[in-house]
Amino acid sequence: MPKSLAWMIGGDQGEGIDATGDVFGRVLSRLGYCIYGYRHFSSRIKGGHTNFTVRIAADRVLAPQANVEVLVALTQETIDRNGHLLLSGAPLLADSQLKPVLPDGCEARLVEIPLTQFVREVGAAVVRNMVAVGGSAALFGLPLDAFEAYAREKFERKGETVALQNVEALRRGHAFIEELGLRGRFSLPAPRPRERYLMTGNDSLALGALAAGCRIMAAYPITPATDIMENLAGLFPRFGGAVCQMEDELAAITLVIGANYAGARAMTATSGPGFSLMQEGIGLASMAEIPAVVVDTQRVGPSTGMPTKNEQSDLLAAVFGGHGEGQRIVIAPGTAVQAFEDGFEAFNLADRYQCPVIVLSDLALAQWLQSVENLPLGGHAIDRGAIVAQEELDRLTGEFERYRLTEDGISPRALPGMPKGQFLATGVEHASSGKVSEAPQNRISQMEKRSRKLDPLRARAGAIETSRMDDAEVAIVCFGSIVGAVDEAVELLRQEGVRAGRVQVRQLWPMPDIPLATALGGAAKVLVAEQNATGEMRQLMRIAGLEDDRYRSLVHFDGTLLTPGRVVAAVQELSVKEGV
Amino acid sequence: METVTLQDYKTSEKSWWCPGCGDFGVLAALQKTLVKLGIPPHRVAIVAGIGCSGKMGNYINSYNIHVVHGRTLPSALGVKLANRDLLVIAAGGDGDGFAIGMNHFVHAVRRNIGVKYIVMDNHIYGLTKGQNSPTSDHGQKVKAAPFGNVESPVRPLSLALTAGATYVAQGFSSNQAQLARLTEGAIAHPGFAFVNVLSPCVTYNKVNTYDFYKQMLHDLDEDPDYQPDSRGGAIAAVLEREELVTGLIYHDPRSVAYEDALPGFAEQPLAGRDITLGQEDFAELLASYR
Secondary structure (H helix, E strand, C coil): CCCEEEEEEEEECCCCHHHHHHHHHHHHHHCCCEEEEEEECCCCCCCCEEEEEEEEECCCCCCCCCCECEEEECCHHHHHHHHHHECCCCEEEEEHHHCCCCCCCCCCEEEEECHHHHHHHHCCCCCHHHHHHHHHHHHCCCCHHHHHHHHHHHHHHHCHHHHHHHHHHHHHHHHHHHHCCCCCCCCCCCCCCCCEEEECHHHHHHHHHHHCCCCEEEECCCCCCHHHHHHHHHHHHHHCCEEEECCCHHHHHHHHHHHHHCCCCEEEEECHHHHHHHHHHHHHHHHCCCCEEEEEEECECCCCCECCCCCCCCHHHHHHCCCCCCCCEEECCCCHHHHHHHHHHHHHHHHHHCCEEEEEEEHHHHHCEEEEECCCHHHCCCCCCCECCHHHHHHCCCCCCCCCCCCCCCCCECCCCCCCCCCEEECCCECCCCCECCCHHHHHHHHHHHHHCCHHHHHCCCCEEEECCCCCCEEEEECHHHHHHHHHHHHHHHHCCCCEEEEEECEEECCCHHHHHHHHCCCCEEEEEECCCCCHHHHHHHHCCCCCCCEEEEECCCCCCCCHHHHHHHHHHHHHHHCC | CCCCCHHHHCCCCCCCCCCCCCHHHHHHHHHHHHHHHCCCHHHEEEEECCCHHHHHHHHCCCEEEECCCCCHHHHHHHHHHHCCCCEEEEEEEHHHHHCCCHHHHHHHHHHCCCCEEEEEECCEECCCCCEECCCCCCCCCECCECCCCCCCCCCHHHHHHHHCCCEEEEEECCCHHHHHHHHHHHHHCCCCEEEEEECCCCCCCCCCCHHHHHHHCEEHHHCCCCCCCCHHHHHHHHHHCCCCEEEEEEECCCCCCHHHHCCCCCCCCCCCCCCCCCHHHHHHHHHCCC
8 A cells, every 4th residue: 555645626717726626625634644735826716727635644754746636627738738647547627518638648448427417407606616526535444434534524604505515515426426336445554533724834934933032024925935924914903913915125125224223023025036136134133133024935036027936046135235234133944843843933033033034934834735733832931032131221411322342232211101221223233332333443344243143053952953964974955944854854765775864054154064064974875855956055064064975966856846756766776886 | 291402402523514404493493392392312212214314314313224225114114113103204215205205105105104194305316426316307417418307207295195194294404493383284194294305415416596486485374265174176286287385285194104094003002912822712813724
């Protein structure tokens, strides 16, 4: 029995393909399976091919699968584009109305199902997709009542008729497959029921921010970051906060800086093009030592790039973008759980180090569904960093020294509204009082102060996470959403006798050079895997002194998510060429 | 009311402005108004932009944030949302507000954010040594436009009025009594209050001088036929006189500030609120992802 199975539904954009994938994935999740739901789509509202794949397993899966076991096609284009993903004899459910044709060389078993006809019979409130879901449930031998219960719950608010019609659609599809003798054509591994949630990284990151006390979010809509704004717009009014949809990203970042300056926790979320626009503002936050949390959900760049495709190519812009030499912290979650953790921790880091914190997410993490167990609210505490006590201000005889030179480089801040704490926060170089200064010695002291405050982060606990590294001869280093593919590759390699291990870099700047050097110490080969063309993380590692003749790169930049197979192949190639 | 003196609003900083600069008058009028209203300096946040006018915050002992060029208004909105008990004043020039920051001006107006916006409009780029600004007259000759300005000027008052501004006033930096009155009205106004101040640049603008304004300006506050309660009337008045007017131009008494219109927005300042998320709330939110 395979470890996982994949079900794909495809059609035109605007036909509810995502919603159907969501239904199928959610019911399977409730039945106890782990889900990874990923999609292919384009930057348009209606028309154009789209598909959604639900990968189903008993244990955690966080990467796409090369083939699919079942394909549901609502258009001929779906068959033409994806038929080759089916293995010989695997069922391709297509609407008989299409008069579907298999492309040359496709050995799938075409199952024509009268989706359109059933919909006509059942009622107008139903879409073809629900009939197909019923049929798919039969193919996998899944209990139909779980699907019926979900449909009732989902359509309840649209009235009883709608709910009943959807239930009937599920039943028709199910009965049709059963009559063909295909019920239970695929058996799934036994599920391991747990309390699980099905969410995207955007979902969990928004929850993390809320839990951290973020109450202001300013953003400009952009794929694939917009869900964060939309989620928080629904949540904040309940907690006294506000989401501001701004006129551009320049406004979004400067609103966030103003709000943090005045003592609230505020964030913005964007993608590459918006992130470029924010660079000047991010520099202000570095210079004036104002906390600011910026989420960059990366997509393919430069310029508009491929807005709905995967890439991790904003890393160097996150670390070095903008003019001058400003201090930033860059962290990168790879899973929805980590997106929650980083969505929370980013605010603590920003307050503690009084600087911009960039959370580098990416499209697959941001938008694709994954099963989540135990989001750990209890594991995190809010830390507002150094804020001067009112009593201390009251005792002052002179003016408050906001940028006092301290040993660790962190100077307590006053928040507007605190008597006797008035100061000037400015993007102009300033003396310890905040007043503008262009004196050479002052410039050096303030630059050094702002730089040294981040030094301890090089050894921060949690800056890297390792897996199977104890005896690893090949270490695969990665960041962001590809951690799922790398982990799967590690297991596949071990089955073949290659002792592989994984090192995920969760804090990319300051580069955690000390823990990384330790983690990689025992490996004979180090493969740095990343989704960009120039090996951006490897460049950062090189700057941090992490480079010798063991290091190699795997770069992947075609817009698709890196697969476990590609990682395995890269390691095998190393072994053949270089004899690991 | 706390006792607040002019001394409370002074800083030790020496001014960088040229002698005779119109911005001195704007600063003095603002300081006098704050003292008159008894608002202590720690309750005031001034958000300043880039340019001569952006130095405002260096010379006034309030909380100050001096931001990137053109972004005073979104920054000021951030400050206001974080602590709505503060008096938030955005200050900038015509370049900051009507060139690089024009976009935000229109949006701040239509949002009606609870921020007071004072523009020191000198019709020139002073700090970069005399280029035309968006409010410079057609034909104005400067080094960067030696054959004269071929562009027509932005009309800030008309722009604000047509964008839906709820408080629009124009002052002249040498008429401090009026400017203080207009500033006081702006502070009392719920929502976005725009005070454009004709503030001569004595070094680079040889056209829009003190004498020019003294000759040309029509004071609507002193005009018995003018009522600042009609948007249409206000637009007609400023168009007719090519914006060479001072006084309260328009005031909407039904104005509702953005922060008051936001659904569920906290009535107390966000800064200082308990921000921990309760376990029960969290569990409920998580359950929606089942």
